[in-house]
Amino acid sequence: MxxxxxxxxxxxxxxxxxxxxxxIRRAAATGIYDIRGAGAKRKLPxxxxxxxxGASISRYPLEGYRERCDTSVVLGSRHAxxxxxxxxxxxxxxxxxxxxxxxxKEALGRGATLSGTSTTTGxxxxxxxxxxxxxxxxxxxxxxxxxxxxxxxxxADAIEVVVGQGAKPGGGGMLxxxxxxxxxxxxxxxxxxxxxxxxxxxxxxxxxxxLEIKILELREITDWEKPIYVKVGGAxxxxxTALAVKAGADVVVVDGMQGxxxxxxxxxxxxxxxxxLACIRPAVQALQDLGMHRKVQLIVSGGIxxxxxxxxxxxxxxxxxxxxxxALVALGDNDPxxxxxxxxxxxxxxxxxxxxxxxxxAGITTQDPELMKRVDPIAAGRRLANYLxxxxxxxxxIARACGKNSLHNLEPEDLVALSIEAAAxxxxxxxxxxxxxxxxxx
Amino acid sequence: xxxxxxxxxEREPGNAHSQxxxxxxxxxxxxxxxxxxxxxxxxxxxETAWEVLNPKGSHSVAVGVDQPVSIDVRGSVGYYCAGMNDxxxxxxxxxxxxxxxxxxxxxxxxIKGDASQYAGATGRGGLLVIEGNASSRxxxxxxxxxxxxxxxxxxxxxxxxxxxxxxxxxxxxDALGDSIYEARLFVRGKVESLGAxxxxxxxxxxxxxxxxALLDKAGVTGVKASEFKRxxxxxxxYNFNIDNADAY
Numbered sequence: 001m002x003x004x005x006x007x008x009x010x011x012x013x014x015x016x017x018x019x020x021x022x023x024i025r026r027a028a029a030t031g032i033y034d035i036r037g038a039g040a041k042r043k044l045p046x047x048x049x050x051x052x053x054g055a056s057i058s059r060y061p062l063e064g065y066r067e068r069c070d071t072s073v074v075l076g077s078r079h080a081x082x083x084x085x086x087x088x089x090x091x092x093x094x095x096x097x098x099x100x101x102x103x104x105k106e107a108l109g110r111g112a113t114l115s116g117t118s119t120t121t122g123x124x125x126x127x128x129x130x131x132x133x134x135x136x137x138x139x140x141x142x143x144x145x146x147x148x149x150x151x152x153x154x155x156a157d158a159i160e161v162v163v164g165q166g167a168k169p170g171g172g173g174m175l176x177x178x179x180x181x182x183x184x185x186x187x188x189x190x191x192x193x194x195x196x197x198x199x200x201x202x203x204x205x206x207x208x209x210x211l212e213i214k215i216l217e218l219r220e221i222t223d224w225e226k227p228i229y230v231k232v233g234g235a236x237x238x239x240x241t242a243l244a245v246k247a248g249a250d251v252v253v254v255d256g257m258q259g260x261x262x263x264x265x266x267x268x269x270x271x272x273x274x275x276x277l278a279c280i281r282p283a284v285q286a287l288q289d290l291g292m293h294r295k296v297q298l299i300v301s302g303g304i305x306x307x308x309x310x311x312x313x314x315x316x317x318x319x320x321x322x323x324x325x326x327a328l329v330a331l332g333d334n335d336p337x338x339x340x341x342x343x344x345x346x347x348x349x350x351x352x353x354x355x356x357x358x359x360x361x362a363g364i365t366t367q368d369p370e371l372m373k374r375v376d377p378i379a380a381g382r383r384l385a386n387y388l389x390x391x392x393x394x395x396x397x398i399a400r401a402c403g404k405n406s407l408h409n410l411e412p413e414d415l416v417a418l419s420i421e422a423a424a425x426x427x428x429x430x431x432x433x434x435x436x437x438x439x440x441x442x
Numbered sequence: 443x444x445x446x447x448x449x450x451x452e453r454e455p456g457n458a459h460s461q462x463x464x465x466x467x468x469x470x471x472x473x474x475x476x477x478x479x480x481x482x483x484x485x486x487x488x489e490t491a492w493e494v495l496n497p498k499g500s501h502s503v504a505v506g507v508d509q510p511v512s513i514d515v516r517g518s519v520g521y522y523c524a525g526m527n528d529x530x531x532x533x534x535x536x537x538x539x540x541x542x543x544x545x546x547x548x549x550x551x552x553i554k555g556d557a558s559q560y561a562g563a564t565g566r567g568g569l570l571v572i573e574g575n576a577s578s579r580x581x582x583x584x585x586x587x588x589x590x591x592x593x594x595x596x597x598x599x600x601x602x603x604x605x606x607x608x609x610x611x612x613x614x615x616d617a618l619g620d621s622i623y624e625a626r627l628f629v630r631g632k633v634e635s636l637g638a639x640x641x642x643x644x645x646x647x648x649x650x651x652x653x654x655a656l657l658d659k660a661g662v663t664g665v666k667a668s669e670f671k672r673x674x675x676x677x678x679x680y681n682f683n684i685d686n687a688d689a690y
Contacts, residue, residue: 032682145564145583148545150506150526177681189566189585189604190623194680199602203582204522204541204560213501217522217541220477221506 023266034266035174037099037355037365038325039167039258039302044275046258047309049422050415051431054401062400069396070406073320075297076158076227076250079219083227083250084136084157086320087116088392089407090310092384093255093301093324094140094160094231096122098175098184099262099355100328101372102129103380104364107331109133110377111384115392120160120322122262123173123198125187126152133381138229141218143172144198146188150221158251159218160229161211163202163240166259166302169233169273173198174263179358181367211247219248229253234274234302238282245287245296253322254283256302260325262365263356276302278425284317293317307394314395315410316426330387331380332362338374463491463514473500480530483509497523499539504532510549524551527568540577543570546587559596562589565606571660578615581608584625590660600627601637609656611665619673623680627673628653630665639679643672 012018026034055061062069076083092112097105099122106129112119118136121127125147131137139156141148153159164170175184175196185192205214215228230244231253244252256276261269280300287293300313301322313321325333334342336349341361345354355365363374399407402414416431417423423430424437435442466476476494483489492513497503501520504513507530515523518536528547537555546565553561556574563579565587572580572589578596581589581603590609597615600608603625613631620637626649627640636642645668653667679686 145545145585148564149547149566150508150528150545153506153526191680194623195682197682199583203579203601204544204563210521210540213521217502217505217525217544220473220502221526223478223481224474 035176035263035356036266036269036353037260037262037264038269038353039260040270040273040275041353042270044258044303045277045419045421045425046275046303047277047312049277049418050312050426050428051418052308052311052315052398052402052414053416055403059403061403062405064397064400067400068405069399070408071392071396073297073408075229075299075320078250078292078296079248080158080225080227080250081223082157082225084118086118086136088388089314089320090115090304090388090391091117091138091299091320091322092119092327093259093322094120094122094138094162095324095328096124096173096175096262097127097130098122098124098179098188098367100364101366101375102127103372103375103377104328104331105130106133106377107375107380107384108327109137110381111327111330111388112136114381114385115388117388118157121156123162123175124184125149126156127187129377131155133377140231142198143200143202144188144196145203146198153218153226154222156226158227158229159222160231160253161215161218161249162231163211163244164233164235164255165231165261166233166255166257166273166276167261168264168268169235170200171264171268171272172200174261174356176263176356176358179356179367184367208243208247211243215248227251229299231255233257234259234276234279237274237279238286241283241286241298242290245290245292249296251297251299251319252283252287253299253301254279255322256300258303259301260328275425276300276304277422280313280316280318281425281427287317294319307391307396308398310391311395311398311407311410312415314407315414316412319408326387327384328364330384331364332375332383333360333364335362338362463493463512464489465493465495467495468498468500468503469496473502477502477505480504480507480509480511480513483507483511485509487511497536501539504530507532507549518555527551537574538572542572543568543587546570556593557591561591562587565589569656569659575612581606581625584608588656588659590656590662592662594631597634598637600625600640603627607652607656609653609660609670611662619675621679622673622675624675626652628656628667628670629673630670633671633673636673639676640673641676643674645670645672 073089109130113135119134120138136157138158142162177193227250229251230249232240234256257273297319300318304321338361360366363371415428494515497517499520503523505525508528510529512531515534520539522541524532529549533552538557540558541560543551544563546568548567550569552571557572557576559577562570564583570589572591575593576595580595580599584603584606586606594612600619604623610629614633616634617637619640650667
């Protein structure tokens with residue numbers, strides 16, 4: 001009888017995990033980098049790593065169903081003659097017509113309007129669908145300037161100068177040929193079916209001094225009526241916020257790396273930029289150092305999912321948050337009801353991110369006339385409004401428990417962190433200690 | 443540049459209904475007053491002629507005008523003069539800073555002197571004439587505008603130019619038409635180098651006709667359309683192909 005050595009259990013590498021191996025094989029087979037939609041999927045320090053303390057002997061709570069907890073926010077009060085007032089501090093982030101279907105844009109407008117908040121155009125100009133169905137519409141001013149015109153500038157409620165976005169700070173937009181229908185092509189002044197790789201820099205300004213002059217021009221064109229936002233990706237939030245304020249912004253929007261994109265290289269999404277949690281305190285600090293906190297409003301986006309995330313962001317000092325991916329999910333993105341269709345595309349509900357291919361089973365990230373029928377803009381708008389309502393109620397629940405009669409009265413003192421990383425990023429103590437990493441020399 | 447002698451009407455700013463031009467002296471009135479007065483114009487207004495004195499390099503002079511009035515700016519301007527112009531005929535009797543006529547929709551802009559960077563950037567329509575030279579990135583991302591430059595243009599001009607016509611009577615700098623889409627470029631002089639996916643193209647009769655019409659419209663005399671070469675997109679980068687990656 002021969003003796004056989006006991007076998008070892010097959011061991012996969014933590015470094016070369018299944019996903020990594022599949023990506024190497026894919027790259028070797030195709031010779032091109034992977035492009036996808038959405039934001040960073042890797043695990044990152046996030047709002048889940050923070051907890052609220054709630055009330056105690058020294059802090060008394062507000063009655064959950066009886067005492068008022070204000071949720072409204074005014075944006076653009078610094079220079080604009082017509083600042084905008086939102087009922088809730090949760091806005092809809094910029095997503096283009098082109099990357100999204102017309103009915104999806106309409107649904108975003110409907111949902112936002114029902115909730116008393118704003119929606120935002122994207123890298124494709126303003127459509128009648130979204131202007132008509134959005135009570136408050138923010139018009140993005142992007143490097144590509146697709147569809148830009150003074151008439152739309154004047155019928156917008158605010159203007160957002162986009163310098164960057166969290167999924168790709170330093171990268172331009174991308175819309176591949178499959179999604180360039182006649183209408184999309186016409187709005188962007190480009191031939192049908194070509195890959196549109198938008199510029200990453202603005203064509204007529206570079207740097208903070210130019211930005212100041214550009215903002216002056218936009219204000220002059222619109223007779224100083226509109227709030228002007230400056231949106232940056234989560235790259236250097238302290239300096240970008242300070243420079244945006246210096247350039248004259250009314251509102252600064254900071255988008256962390258979990259913020260989504262319609263289409264970008266996977267390597268870019270996962271390896272450039274900072275997590276949302278890491279961006280907030282530096283941005284708030286910049287405003288405080290300039291004496292502009294609450295005078296210039298701060299909007300933060302990237303991975304906001306529920307009322308707890310909203311409350312935590314506000315407690316760290318932001319004035320409002322913005323949602324993109326979560327809004328699409330409320331509309332019906334990645335819904336398991338289309339599982340068979342997702343499987344046919346080689347993926348599964350919850351993981352589908354090939355938004356650039358225009359074959360979205362949920363009918364949201366497509367220009368296919370048949371697929372887009374799957375979005376009923378009225379019903380989808382209602383779902384978005386329901387979701388925004390739930391987020392708001394959740395945030396109020398937490399704020400009342402912390403004794404706050406306004407979401408904006410939440411403060412860092414209400415928070416602790418579950419990890420050293422989150423404690424350092426958020427500037428709040430590690431739970432059970434008084435230790436804030438990086439503070440007081442430790 | 444000194445202002446021209448003023449008529450009686452011109453000495454009285456805000457003289458709204460005079461037959462002479464309405465004069466706005468930027469050493470007396472603010473930029474905001476000027477632009478708001480221009481924006482208040484309605485179709486059929488008899489205030490069809492405007493004159494702006496002492497711009498002294500101000501930014502955003504006469505931006506967002508949307509009525510077919512004529513505006514003479516007496517002196518040099520800073521950034522974004524005539525930005526987003528939609529129908530006005532604006533003449534700068536001096537030189538223009540960066541981004542003159544950016545995103546013009548329609549109308550015309552004439553620069554008697556030179557223009558700085560990004561002249562006519564993202565313009566969608568109308569005619570921009572630069573009687574001197576234009577700096578780098580002239581016609582960047584143009585989307586339908588016609589630009590005629592009497593002198594030379596700098597590097598990276600017509601970068602990502604989508605639509606419209608850029609006519610240069612002199613020379614063009616490095617990387618002309620880099621990543622160009624469907625815009626047409628006509629250069630009479632030397633081109634330092636062409637950018638990615640930009641190539642020389644045949645001048646067919648329809649191009650000669652188009653160019654001659656543009657030269658006439660821009661008031662260019664003594665120059666024949668046949669003296670120009672045409673440049674445009676090779677259309678090889680329209681859809682991503684890994685074998686073209688070295689072009690970037």
